[in-house]
Every structure is written in structure tokens, then in C-alpha cells.
Amino acid sequence: MCRTSQRHSTSAMVTSCFPICVIALAVCVLSVGALDTFIAAVYEHNVILPNRTETPVSQEDALLLMNKNLDVLEKAIKLAAEKGAQIIVTPEDGIYGWVFSRETIYPYLEDIPDPQVNWIPCTEPNRFGRAPVQKRLSCLARENSIFVVANMGDKKECDSSDSNCPPDGRYQYNTDVVFDSEGKLVARYHKYNLFKPEVQYNFPKVPPHVTFDTPFGKFGIFTCFDILFYDPAVVLVDKFQVDSILFPTAWMNTLPLLSAVPFHSSWARGMGVNVLAANLHNTSSHMTGSGIYAPEAVKVYYYDMETESGQLLLAKLKSRPRISPNYAAVIDWSAYAKSAKPFTSDQPNFPGIVFFDEFTFTELTKDVGNYTVCQKDLCCHLGYKMSEKRTDEVYVLGAFDGLHTFDGEYYFQICTLLKCQTTDLKTCGTPIASAFTKFQAFSLSGTFTTRYVFPQVVLSGTQLASEQHYEVLSDGRLESRSDVPLPILVMALCGRVYDKDPPLSGQGGYS
Ligand SMILES: *[C@@H]1O[C@H](CO)[C@@H](O)[C@H](O)[C@H]1NC(C)=O
Numbered sequence: 001m002c003r004t005s006q007r008h009s010t011s012a013m014v015t016s017c018f019p020i021c022v023i024a025l026a027v028c029v030l031s032v033g034a035l036d037t038f039i040a041a042v043y044e045h046n047v048i049l050p051n052r053t054e055t056p057v058s059q060e061d062a063l064l065l066m067n068k069n070l071d072v073l074e075k076a077i078k079l080a081a082e083k084g085a086q087i088i089v090t091p092e093d094g095i096y097g098w099v100f101s102r103e104t105i106y107p108y109l110e111d112i113p114d115p116q117v118n119w120i121p122c123t124e125p126n127r128f129g130r131a132p133v134q135k136r137l138s139c140l141a142r143e144n145s146i147f148v149v150a151n152m153g154d155k156k157e158c159d160s161s162d163s164n165c166p167p168d169g170r171y172q173y174n175t176d177v178v179f180d181s182e183g184k185l186v187a188r189y190h191k192y193n194l195f196k197p198e199v200q201y202n203f204p205k206v207p208p209h210v211t212f213d214t215p216f217g218k219f220g221i222f223t224c225f226d227i228l229f230y231d232p233a234v235v236l237v238d239k240f241q242v243d244s245i246l247f248p249t250a251w252m253n254t255l256p257l258l259s260a261v262p263f264h265s266s267w268a269r270g271m272g273v274n275v276l277a278a279n280l281h282n283t284s285s286h287m288t289g290s291g292i293y294a295p296e297a298v299k300v301y302y303y304d305m306e307t308e309s310g311q312l313l314l315a316k317l318k319s320r321p322r323i324s325p326n327y328a329a330v331i332d333w334s335a336y337a338k339s340a341k342p343f344t345s346d347q348p349n350f351p352g353i354v355f356f357d358e359f360t361f362t363e364l365t366k367d368v369g370n371y372t373v374c375q376k377d378l379c380c381h382l383g384y385k386m387s388e389k390r391t392d393e394v395y396v397l398g399a400f401d402g403l404h405t406f407d408g409e410y411y412f413q414i415c416t417l418l419k420c421q422t423t424d425l426k427t428c429g430t431p432i433a434s435a436f437t438k439f440q441a442f443s444l445s446g447t448f449t450t451r452y453v454f455p456q457v458v459l460s461g462t463q464l465a466s467e468q469h470y471e472v473l474s475d476g477r478l479e480s481r482s483d484v485p486l487p488i489l490v491m492a493l494c495g496r497v498y499d500k501d502p503p504l505s506g507q508g509g510y511s
């Protein structure tokens with residue numbers, strides 16, 4: 001890494017001797033090339049799906065469909081480059097969709113080599129066999145001088161010498177590829193935590209940690225469901241110290257707590273990295289919500305359940321957020337909650353289900369108050385003030401400390417304030433999209449036993465609250481910072497207790 005401050009010392013070496021001078025100049029060029037900021041782009045894509053079929057189509061028909069999607073992505077890539085973006089992320093399943101069997105996806109797959117082979121498919125398209133999609137992506141990157149991130153399928157033949165080799169003699173991987181601004185393949189990531197319905201793919205035997213360096217920071221890459229698990233997502237940040245995460249996704253929104261924009265941006269905030277998240281757009285499958293998220297703020301996002309349009313987003317990001325002077329201090333998530341005396345109230349607790357998990361709730365019965373609710377090791381404290389206690393809306397404070405087991409197993413500790421679907425307390429935890437009650441002040445905290453806590457504040461209409469309106473204090477309190485009344489739909493501190501996950505939780509047995 002070359003910082004501006006080193007430039008003076010290296011150029012001072014110029015007088016000492018010729019060979020060093022050449023090296024020093026190279027260092028100078030590098031440090032001039034290093035950028036403090038960059039322009040990131042993500043494209044939310046309404047993927048054109050193939051017709052459902054039980055028998056595989058021909059490779060030609062598969063390519064026809066993929067080229068239709070690539071025509072749309074091409075427009076977005078060109079426009080992003082014209083607007084000065086250095087890198088663009090396109091969604092998972094963005095070239096042919098997600099509805100396949102193992103056999104019907106086969107004609108869409110290409111053999112994607114290890115990037116170490118040093119390959120520019122645009123200039124050498126036939127070096128590794130048939131690769132029309134890689135060639136087209138590489139040319140788009142090269143001709144527009146922009147890094148292009150895309151998701152496609154990789155196939156790897158195997159035989160009986162490999163005892164894990166599937167009966168049809170090949171591995172099929174859900175794969176992210178990155179081409180640099182000269183069209184060179186610089187990264188290939190095989191998705192590790194496959195989502196249950198992804199029967200068309202195999203998972204790699206060990207979690208791949210894929211990173212690459214650029215003049216605008218160090219990047220790591222993973223896909224969709226991976227964001228819920230420790231490996232490779234957290235490892236890329238904690239161990240490999242990446243600055244930015246590239247995140248192609250095909251995310252189906254699940255209110256109240258797992259909606260794309262609030263959850264992905266809370267991960268950027270909780271982990272202290274940039275996240276470039278590109279989602280598919282398909283409202284009937286609840287897929288929308290892309291954005292460019294910095295640790296300290298959401299730079300731009302898109303969430304649209306009204307139209308069927310794709311959307312290009314651009315934003316400027318710091319190349320190395322960790323060394324920025326206003327980089328968030330480490331948060332002790334349980335400091336306040338452990339020292340606070342639990343608020344007592346005569347309000348009864350009751351159970352309620354949020355996305356298949358049984359929470360412990362207590363109702364907020366007044367316009368102002370303090371409540372504590374506990375489940376197992378987790379106690380959640382809330383202080384709040386509403387503009388007015390409406391009779392047609394009910395809010396609860398909830399705690400959950402347990403293993404989520406639906407569509408994947410992961411251990412959560414969650415403190416949440418949420419609006420119930422109706423005034424019937426049995427509906428608390430059921431998704432609801434609008435809210436009229438305004439909160440003028442709030443403070444939410446919990447006795448988490450993990451340091452991985454992801455804070456989110458979602459307003460009526462599944463819109464995000466702005467950072468101007470709330471903050472996370474270093475003692476772990478999520479607090480309002482202005483008295484602007486906010487129509488809160490749900491607010492949460494979602495803690496992930498990775499060491500209580502069952503082994504190989506994200507995958508194993510799924511494919
Ligand atoms: C799907 O089938 C319809 C009717 O046969 C056809 O018009 C359409 O072009 C097909 N779509 C694709 C993506 O192949």
C-alpha cells in the first residue's frame with residue numbers, strides 16, 4: 001500500500017543510486033495511483049427468466065437468453081463507466097435467473113479457470129474452451145475501463161478417483177467473477193453457504209477466501225446467504241482486513257428483520273466495511289433492495305415494490321475506511337445494558353413468532369416509558385417517547401436468544417421494537433409495511449454475549465431511517481439523535497452468536 005506521506009521519503013532516495021531510483025519511481029507512480037476515494041456502482045436487474053423446462057435447452061438457446069440479460073447489463077455498465085465509476089456489481093443469478101434443476105442449468109455453465117492463469121478472455125476467448133459469457137463480460141470491462149462483477153455458473157469435471165464426485169461426473173458452482181479494467185479475470189468465488197432451494201449447485205469443500213487489491217482498496221467477495229454466516233464473510237473482514245465487500249445477491253425480503261436494504265446496510269455498519277450490494281428485481285418474488293453502504297452511512301439505496309424496473313446506483317466511497325479519522329470506534333455492545341438496572345413494569349410478557357422464531361414480547365401501553373424484556377441470557381432495555389399513543393396501532397419490545405432453524409440454522413440474539421400487524425397481540429411479529437405512530441425519542445440496548453451486532457431502524461414503507469436521526473453509542477445503545485418524529489416500523493439490534501451455530505450450518509447436506 002502506498003500512502004501520500006511515503007512519497008517524500010521515496011523521492012528523497014532518487015539521488016542515491018540509479019537502480020534504487022527506478023524502484024523509487026515505481027513506488028511514486030504507485031502512490032500517485034492509489035486513490036483515497038472511488039466511485040462504486042451497483043445495478044439492480046430485473047432478470048429475464050428462461051421458460052420453465054424439464055429437459056435441458058441447447059447451449060445456443062441458453063446463450064440467446066444469457067445475451068438478452070447481458071444486453072441489459074451492458075447498458076448499465078456503459079452508463080456507470082460514463083459517470084466515472086471504477087467498479088460495478090451486478091446481481092446473483094443476474095444472467096439467467098434462479099429456477100433450475102441440476103440438469104437444466106447445465107447448458108448455461110462455463111468452465112471458469114483459476115484467476116492465477118492470468119487470462120483476458122476478451123483477447124484470448126478460446127484459451128480455456130467455450131466461454132462466450134466470460135468473453136463478453138471481459139470485453140465490457142476492457143472496453144469501458146471498469147471492473148465488472150458478475151455471477152454465473154462454473155462447471156468442473158470429476159471422476160471416480162474423487163470419492164465426492166457427483167454421479168453425473170461434474171461439480172456445478174454458483175460463482176462470482178471479477179474482471180479488472182483491462183478485462184483480466186482477477187477473482188472467482190464459489191458460493192459456500194448455498195440456500196436450501198439451490199439444488200442445481202454444489203458447495204466447495206472448504207470456504208474460499210477470495211480477495212484482490214486495487215488502487216482503491218482491498219476487496220473481498222461473497223454471495224447472498226453467505227452474509228448470515230461466519231465463514232467466509234466475517235473472516236474476510238476480521239482476518240483478511242478487506243476495505244470493501246462485493247455482494248451479488250438474489251435476496252427475497254423477509255420483514256420485519258431480514259429485508260435486504262436494512263440488513264445489508266446494518267452488516268456494513270456492524271463490520272465496519274463498505275458493502276456494494278446488487279439485488280435482483282422481481283416484486284412477485286419479493287426481490288428488491290440494492291445499495292452502496294459505508295460503515296458510517298448508507299450512501300444510496302433502491303427499494304421499489306411498485307414497478308418492474310432495474311436501477312443503476314452510484315456513490316463515492318472511501319477506499320480505505322479503516323484509516324479514516326472518523327472511523328467508528330469499537331462498540332462494546334453490552335456495556336450499557338449490563339450496567340443498567342432492569343426497568344420493572346407490571347406489563348405481562350407473552351410469546352410471539354417472528355419468521356419462525358419464538359420471541360418474548362411486552363406491549364408498550366403508554367406514550368412514554370421504559371421496559372425490559374428477557375429471554376435466556378439476553379435482556380433488552382427500551383426507553384421511548386411517542387408523539388401520541390394511537391389506539392389503532394400496537395408496538396412491542398421483544399427479545400430472542402436462540403437457534404433459528406427454518407431454511408438454514410443460525411444462532412441469533414435479537415432486541416427489537418416492532419409494530420404488530422393489527423391491534424391483536426397474536427399478530428406481533430407478522431410482517432406489516434406501514435406505520436403511523438411517531439417516535440420522538442428511543443434508546444434500545446441489550447446484554448449481548450457477542451461482538452457481532454447489527455443495528456437497523458426501518459420506517460413506514462420499508463424505508464431506512466437516516467443516520468442524522470439515530471446513532472449507536474460506544475456503550476451499545478441505539479439512540480435517537482434528533483427529536484424529529486419517526487414513523488418506526490421496526491428497530492432492532494441483531495446479534496449473531498456464530499460460536500453457537502451448529503457445525504457447517506450454512507451448507508452441508510443441502511446439495
Ligand atoms: C418462452 O415461450 C414463449 C412461448 O413459446 C416464447 O414466445 C418466449 O420467447 C419464450 N421465452 C424465452 C425466454 O425463451
Ligand SMILES: *[C@@H]1O[C@H](CO)[C@@H](O)[C@H](O)[C@H]1NC(C)=O
Pocket residue numbers: 047048049282283284285308
Ligand atoms: C418473477 O419471478 C417469477 C418466478 O418466481 C416469475 O414467474 C415472474 O415472471 C417474474 N417476474 C418478472 C417480471 O420477470
Ligand SMILES: *[C@@H]1O[C@H](CO)[C@@H](O)[C@H](O)[C@H]1NC(C)=O
Pocket residue numbers: 368369370383
Ligand atoms: C426512563 O428511564 C430514564 C433513565 O433511567 C429516566 O430518566 C426516565 O425518567 C424514565 N422515564 C419514565 C417515563 O419512567
